[in-house]
Amino acid sequence: MSDAALIERFLEMMAAERGASRNTLLAYRRDLEQASGRAKGALAGADLAALRALMAGYADVSASSAARKLSALRQFFAFLLDEGERADNPALDLARPATRRPLPRILSHAHVDRLFEQASAEAGGTHPPARAVRMLLLLELLYGSGLRASELVSLPRRALAGQREFLIIRGKGDKERLAPLSARARAALDRWTGFLPDGTSWLFPSGKRHLSRVRLYQMVRELAARAGIDPASISPHVLRHAFATHLLEGGADLRALQMMLGHADIATTEIYTHVDSRRLVELVNHRHPLARMRTDMRNVDDDAPSA
Incomplete structure (x- = not known):
């Protein structure tokens, strides 16, 4: 069977069985068709040496x-193995490229305040402008619920759950999750809904559609400038x-944080653990059994008779 037919079958499997998003499928199609072109249409039959040359x-x-x-x-090669199109998977022996995920920029508690x-x-005040109430709600949802900019601006009015303790978010891969809605x-939100026009289907309408990500980005930076903070240091992300x-830093569970952020892989969430190094050191110094042993030893020394 040709590479083209096998790639098509592979993508159908990814969509049907694994629920891969449209963007993921497009990226895999592009990568595999490019690889097939470099292999002169013989990608499915390539051996380890050919695949190494391809990656090089x-x-x-x-x-x-x-x-x-x-x-x-x-x-793709795991799929070929499962489907009986190959008896091995040479791609397993390919070395993984060294990657370094950039650390996120950190915003201090003082700047948030x-x-x-x-x-x-x-x-x-008694009669605040609608744009100011909207900005306050946007800020609460960015920092208080951890929403992505695209998720926030495109929130429909129906995203509000029954008890309004959660927002129903449709995130990456068109997957839904619940995001916490603080008091x-x-x-x-109660203040903002009084400004919403009748008939709009968006929580943050703008013209015939919703607020754009670009405008949200500008609004956040404009607020930072008015607060005396360098606008270049702040964005919705x-x-x-x-x-x-x-x-x-407050002791949240990493798995719970993964769910709130909508990360498919907890490895993505783990990037945030670098900021908590101080608390980890304090945890070892004050909670580890050795810390108690050191305290006990000092007590023993204090009780020892002087020479």
Whole structure:
């Protein structure tokens, strides 16, 4: 069977059995068709040496792109093995490209406090402007619920769950999850719904559609400037990072954080653990059995008779 037919079958399996998103399928199609072209249409029959030569040809691409291409090859050859099209999977012996996930920018608690002080002041009073109330709610949901910018701006009005303790989020891969809605966010939401026009299907309408990610980005930076914070240091995504890092500092469970952030792989969530190094040191110093032993030894020394 030709490479083209096998790639098509593989993508059908990924969609039907694994629920791969449209973007993932497009990326895998592109990677496998490119690999087949480099292998002159003989990708499905390639041996380990041919696959190594193929991966060596990706030396000019980024490490993350090379890692994705390797993942596509490994899964494709695993599929060929499962389907009886091959008796082995040479892709398992391919070396994984070295990748280094960039650490997220960290926003301090003081900066977060200043943002909220500014937003709350602008949305205060008896008759605050609608844009100020909207900005306060947007800030509450970015930092208080950890939403992605695209998830936030496209929230439909029906995203509100019955008890309004959660938001129903449709995230990456078109997968739904529940995001926590704090008491502060619910209060801001109550204020904002009074400004919503009748008949709109969006929580943050703008014209005939919803607020754009670009406009949200601009609004966050404009708020930062008014709060006396360098706008270049803040974005909607930085606020999402702050939500994650500050929760971990407060003792949040990594699995719970994974669910709230909507990460398919907990390895993605683990990137936030780097910010918690101080608490880990304190945990060892004060909670480890050796810490208690050191305290006991000091007590013994204090009770020992002097020479």
